[in-house]
Amino acid sequence: MANELNDNGEYILVTQDVLKEILEKHYERRESVILKGPPGCGKTAMPIQIAEEHGLPMLSPFNCALSDGTDFKGMPVFGEDKTSQIWVQDVRWTVAAEMPTLVLIDEVGQGSASSIAACVPIFREKRNDSVYLHPDTWVVGTTNRAQDKCGSAALPKQLLDGVYKYEVGYSADALVRYELEKHIDDVDMLTLRFLRMKGDAALSYDPAKEINSTMRGWSAVMRLIKTDATTHFATIAGRIGRGLATELMAFRNLAPMLPSIEEILLDPTKAKVPENPSALFIISDMMADKATVNNFDALVEYAKRSPPEFQAVFVKSSLQRKPEVASTPSFTAWGIAFANVLS
Numbered sequence: 003m004a005n006e007l008n009d010n011g012e013y014i015l016v017t018q019d020v021l022k023e024i025l026e027k028h029y030e031r032r033e034s035v036i037l038k039g040p041p042g043c044g045k046t047a048m049p050i051q052i053a054e055e056h057g058l059p060m061l062s063p064f065n066c067a068l069s070d071g072t073d074f075k076g077m078p079v080f081g082e083d084k085t086s087q088i089w090v091q092d093v094r095w096t097v098a099a100e101m102p103t104l105v106l107i108d109e110v111g112q113g114s115a116s117s118i119a120a121c122v123p124i125f126r127e128k129r130n131d132s133v134y135l136h137p138d139t140w141v142v143g144t145t146n147r148a149q150d151k152c153g154s155a156a157l158p159k160q161l162l163d164g165v166y167k168y169e170v171g172y173s174a175d176a177l178v179r180y181e182l183e184k185h186i187d188d189v190d191m192l193t194l195r196f197l198r199m200k201g202d203a204a205l206s207y208d209p210a211k212e213i214n215s216t217m218r219g220w221s222a223v224m225r226l227i228k229t230d231a232t233t234h235f236a237t238i239a240g241r242i243g244r245g246l247a248t249e250l251m252a253f254r255n256l257a258p259m260l261p262s263i264e265e266i267l268l269d270p271t272k273a274k275v276p277e278n279p280s281a282l283f284i285i286s287d288m289m290a291d292k293a294t295v296n297n298f299d300a301l302v303e304y305a306k307r308s309p310p311e312f313q314a315v316f317v318k319s320s321l322q323r324k325p326e327v328a329s330t331p332s333f334t335a336w337g338i339a340f341a342n343v344l345s
Contacts, residue, residue: 015169018044018176025052028166034125034141036110036157039170040150040207042216044177046108048170049142051184053104058140060104061094066113066143071120074130095133102138111145111157118158126164150209172205174198177217181224189224190231191291192284196253199283204246215242223250256281263292270304282312290319295326302332 016024021037028035029052037045046063053060064074074092098105107121120130125143128135135141143165145157174197181189197204197220207214219241226233226241239247260281261273266289276282286308289301298320305316317336320327327333 015171017171017173018048018180019173021168021170022048022052024168025049029053029056029058029140032138032140034128034143034165036125036143036145036162036165036167037170038111038145038147038167040147040172040216042207042214042218043170043172044180044217045144045170046106049104049106049140051180053140058102058104060106061098063106063108065108066111066117066121067109069117069120070114071116074117074120074124095130095135098130098135098139099133100136102136102140105135105139105141107141107143109145110143110161118161122158122161122164125161150207172202172207172217174200174202174204174220177205177220181221188228189221190227192254192257193220193224193227193250195284195287196250198287199253199280200246200249204242211243213240213243215246227254253280253284257284260285260288263288266304267297267300270300271307273304275304275307282308283315286312286316287319289316290323293320293324293327295324295330298327298330299332302330302336306336 025035025048029049035049037048039045050060052058074095097103105124107124110118110121113121121143123129123131124135125141128137128139128141147169178194178197181194204220205215205217207216223238223241226237235247235251238250242250256276256278260276266273266285276285286305289305293301293316301316301320305313308316313336317333321333
């Protein structure tokens, strides 16, 4: 747990995998939650994902930063005499009163004093002015960190004392797993492999920079390239920055020169083994994706021709994705030779 939960001042920094488990519990009990984190880290997407998995409809997300507080209650319109005004309740709250929903309030810490105050009874009492929401409504808020320089304000005690609070940690591995689980047909696999190789070094948020390589940015790039493999370098650099875009394109350019899985399985002792470290990673990760009990022996035979560190990448990744390969003779033999790597 030391790598998953870290002391980060008032909030506990929690990785996405652990946070999802925690949020599931809060969802079951319909307890209000506020998630803090840098832009693009998934703090908005995660509660939406949980709600979708449980069939809980979501009201259109509310944005505290764009509200003056009255927006949560409704809007004034002219009465029948065309001079007086009456207050018309937002129909979304009527829906939320009649059926369970996810009420998601973005950028809570970026709101004005009046809009934040208007949120307090929503989080604490599931009440918006005179409208009480359905008891099974789940209220979740998001906010940026002060160091992100996004105009985050200190939230009032009346709000913080009535909710559970977490800070969302960045993780390239969690992003890869999420995309594979939910959107495997919509994302570019080579970009995913690059993220696996680069790890958290591919993610950053620096408020002094105009372009940051956030999880949101990488998700967009994966979809852009999947849709159009010829997406211009400038387009990719505009989402993740020039340096990482350059690395990604160089990584992708290696793929056409590598042997296919079919070539490797056909003759694992003679199929070409690349020398470039990035190319070796692509091959190792590609084989781990395709590994099965039936072909694992042949894949290990090929992997043994690469440096030990890339053998380890292949075997450990295969074991994570297909635990059943541990029953093969090749895994046993390799594990005896490299027991220290698997420990």
